[in-house]
Amino acid sequence: MILPRFIACTALSALLSCTAFAQGHPMTTEAYRAQADAELDRLRAEPPVVGRARNIILFIGDGMGVSTLTAARIHQGQRQGVDGESYVPAMDRLSHTALVKTYSHDAQVSDSAPTATAIMTGVKTRNGVIGVGPEVAENDCAASRRHTLPSLFGLAQSMGLATGIISTARITHATPAAAYAHTPQRDWEADGDVPEAARQQGCTDIARQMIEGEVGSRLDLVLGGGRANFLPTSAADPEYRESTGKRTDGRDLMADWRRRNPAGAFVWNQAGFAAVDLARTPRLLGLFEPDHMRFESDRPGDAAGEPSLAEMTRTAITMLGSRETGYVLLVEGGRIDHAHHAGNARRALEDTVALDAAVRTALEMTRREDTLILVTADHSHVFTISGYPERGNPILGLAGAGGAPFQAGDGKSYTTLGYANGPGAVVDAPRTDPAEADTGALDYRQQALVPLGAETHAGEDVVARASGPMAHLVKGTIEQHTLFYLMREALTGGSGN
Structure with missing residues (x-):
């Protein structure tokens, strides 16, 4: 059952902290004191929730470092015509915070593959590899098959929970792939990316692992980009007929998914997404672009249409939240990272604001008493x-x-x-x-x-923020892979090992 929990700025104390600067910032000494007192009241009013979480929603802003959070907060407030510096986004309302160390097993500055692996599996590993231990060198297929790491999503499935993944990047990209895949090379997204020698040793591409893998094949909901990695080179893309798939093995993995899930729904545009009957659909696969989904600022220009991150989050919580057992959901704002790589701050900030809207949606649709919401980043940028x-x-x-x-x-x-x-x-x-x-x-x-x-990425600590069961463990300065154990603690109510 889904009940509303988060309503922003309704109480007097929240109203003070949210709107004290709405008309410029003519605050006096006493007004600043009142603002701080209101914030202290809010902090006092949220005692720890100890016990098992029915649901976990993990938000990852790819590349969302502290400077990105701050700039996006100011941008978000200024877009609304209020004081940006004191604006309070949904992410800022989460009650528990920690600094998170982002170094990988072999690098001071990490890429998304080892950082996502650390969060999803509880083990630091090398740059460039996904879902395998630090014993595995990049591109070493044989070693990767000996050192696979079980993920949070596999654990959730073994407990009977529903699972879902959302990303604005390709669904085979590093962060979402860490939930279900094991590979010594993050770039092996389609079969043509995998060297013949690695294929002979038994390594398969990430897209195939999503369709056939032990964890990937049991995902109840997958929404993101990356259609080309699931289509053969002989097949035209449904949206861009001049484009074809990337698979050289001739397989149509989207058709394979439909055969495996005859009662499920596959969608590739806004109309199909909006038409899904969530109450009667046990599984949902949505691939909205051949490559990454559009930046939030560019999304309105997509002729076929694609849902926002908040819309996908709402759909996921509605669908998975109806299950009796609970769920684990990953939501990645994947394109924050890509905008920063391009040196394009505005798109990075707009996509951060879009992630905040998804967090707000999750807070509105869930209850703090039974849902752990954890918001973090995999790494920062030199921004x-x-x-x-x-x-x-x-x-x-x-x-x-x-x-x-x-x-x-x-x-x-x-x-x-x-x-x-x-x-x-x-x-x-x-x-x-x-x-x-x-x-x-x-x-x-x-x-x-x-x-x-x-x-490039940057190597400083990022922030983790949380609310709900066991969120009080998110405190101090912690290792990135400790986040996995915090979420496991929430899933098991402290009884897991």
């Missing part, structure tokens, strides 16, 4: 907020005060947001003046220091 701009300055604009931009040592302006490396750097030429560009434009690329074809 900065700097320059002493005054309060209320447009977060996507030029750093400045009183309507006048600050000037750097070269006499030119600079933006509040920037990157330590990436495609926004200038090589062998003077720096351009951002004052001559529309820095709030959707395609604007923030300036960077070190020239690289793509901006």
